[in-house]
Amino acid sequence: MSTLSSPDSFRSGARASLGVTLGYFPVGIAFGIAAARAGFSPLEAGFLSAVIYAGASQFLVIALMGTGAPLIVTALSIMATNLRHVLYAPAILEKARERAATRHAWGWAGWLSDGAFGAAIIALNRSRAHFSERFMFGVGVGPYFSWLAGTVAGAVFSGAVSGYPVLDAALGFLMPALFLAMLLALVSRRTLGVVAVTILAAVPLTLFVSTTVGIVGGMVAGALSSLVDWKGGNR
Amino acid sequence: MNSDLLFVGLIVGVGTWAMRYLPTRIDVSSIKPGSPVSRFLDATGPAAIAALCVASFLPLIEADVKALAMLAAGLAGTYLGFRLGRDISIASIGGALGYGLAFWLL
Structure with a gap:
C-alpha cells in the first residue's frame, strides 16, 4: 500500500x-453508563478515564468504591x-531494536x-521501520481520547442507550471482537505455539x-514457552 | 468531586502510568537478538493478546443455546470482517454486527 506519510510518522x-480508536468509543460509552448507574457524575466518570485509562481497573473502581474496604x-x-x-x-522496544x-x-x-499495545505490536511485526516516538504518540492519542469521549458520552446519555438492548448487546461484543481481530492479525506459524500455550x-x-491471574499467568506461560525448542533441533 | 474517588483514582492512575513508563528505563539495547530475554519479550505481544481474548470470551460462554448462537455469530462476523477487510476495525465491527444481529433474531 503506498502512502504519502512515512511509516514512522505520527x-x-x-x-x-x-x-482501536473506533472500538474504544462504544466501550467507553459502556463504562460511562456503568459509572452513571453506580451514581458517579459525568465529571467523575471522565476523571477516572482521564487519569487511569485502563478499562478493567475502572470497572473495578466503580464496583469497589463504597464497599467499606480501606x-x-x-x-x-x-x-x-x-x-x-x-x-x-x-516488548515494543525489543521489536524496535x-x-x-x-x-x-x-x-x-x-x-x-491493551488496544494501543496490540496495534503497535501488529505494526512493528510488519516492519520495525514504523517505530519512532512520534509514531507511538500517534498510536496512543486516538484510543485515549476516544475512550475519554465515550466515557463522558455514556455517562451523560446513559438513560437513552439502555433503552436499546440490541445496541447494548452489540456494543458489549466490540471489545472481545477487537482482541480476537488482533489475535488473528498476530497469529502465524511462528507464534502459534505461544498462543496455544497461553490459552x-x-x-x-x-x-x-481469577481473571487477573488468568491474564498475567497465561501471558507469562505463553511468553516463556517461546524459550522451548519445540523441534528439539538443538538437542 | 468525591474525595475518596479522587484519592483512589489518583493512586491507581499514577501507579498504572508508572507500570507502563518505568520499564522503558531498562536498556533493551544490551539484550542480544535471539537471546532468551529477547525471545520472551518478542512473544509477549501474541501472548498478551491471546490471554486478553480468553478473559473477554470466557464470560460469554454459557450453557444456553441462544448465548452460544450469539457467540458463534459474533465469532463468524469477526472472522469474516478480518478476511474481507484485513483490518482489525472492520473485523471488530463485523463481530459486533453478527452478535447484535443474532441477539435481535433469536
Whole structure:
C-alpha cells in the first residue's frame, strides 16, 4: 500500500490504531453508563478515564468504591490488575531494536493500553521501520481520547442507550471482537505455539483462580514457552 | 468531586502510568537478538493478546443455546470482517454486527 506519510510518522501511528480508536468509543460509552448507574457524575466518570485509562481497573473502581474496604487496599488491589502492562513497553522496544528511543516515553508509554499495545505490536511485526516516538504518540492519542469521549458520552446519555438492548448487546461484543481481530492479525506459524500455550494456561487460571491471574499467568506461560525448542533441533 | 474517588483514582492512575513508563528505563539495547530475554519479550505481544481474548470470551460462554448462537455469530462476523477487510476495525465491527444481529433474531 503506498502512502504519502512515512511509516514512522505520527499519522502512520494514528492510522495503525484506528481500529482501536473506533472500538474504544462504544466501550467507553459502556463504562460511562456503568459509572452513571453506580451514581458517579459525568465529571467523575471522565476523571477516572482521564487519569487511569485502563478499562478493567475502572470497572473495578466503580464496583469497589463504597464497599467499606480501606481506600489504599482498594487502590493497590485495583492496580494489581494492571501488572501485565509492565511488559508492554519493553516488548515494543525489543521489536524496535536499533530504532528504540525513550526520550519522551513518559508520554507515549502512559497511553499503552491493551488496544494501543496490540496495534503497535501488529505494526512493528510488519516492519520495525514504523517505530519512532512520534509514531507511538500517534498510536496512543486516538484510543485515549476516544475512550475519554465515550466515557463522558455514556455517562451523560446513559438513560437513552439502555433503552436499546440490541445496541447494548452489540456494543458489549466490540471489545472481545477487537482482541480476537488482533489475535488473528498476530497469529502465524511462528507464534502459534505461544498462543496455544497461553490459552491452555489462561483458561484454567481464569476459571479456577481469577481473571487477573488468568491474564498475567497465561501471558507469562505463553511468553516463556517461546524459550522451548519445540523441534528439539538443538538437542 | 468525591474525595475518596479522587484519592483512589489518583493512586491507581499514577501507579498504572508508572507500570507502563518505568520499564522503558531498562536498556533493551544490551539484550542480544535471539537471546532468551529477547525471545520472551518478542512473544509477549501474541501472548498478551491471546490471554486478553480468553478473559473477554470466557464470560460469554454459557450453557444456553441462544448465548452460544450469539457467540458463534459474533465469532463468524469477526472472522469474516478480518478476511474481507484485513483490518482489525472492520473485523471488530463485523463481530459486533453478527452478535447484535443474532441477539435481535433469536
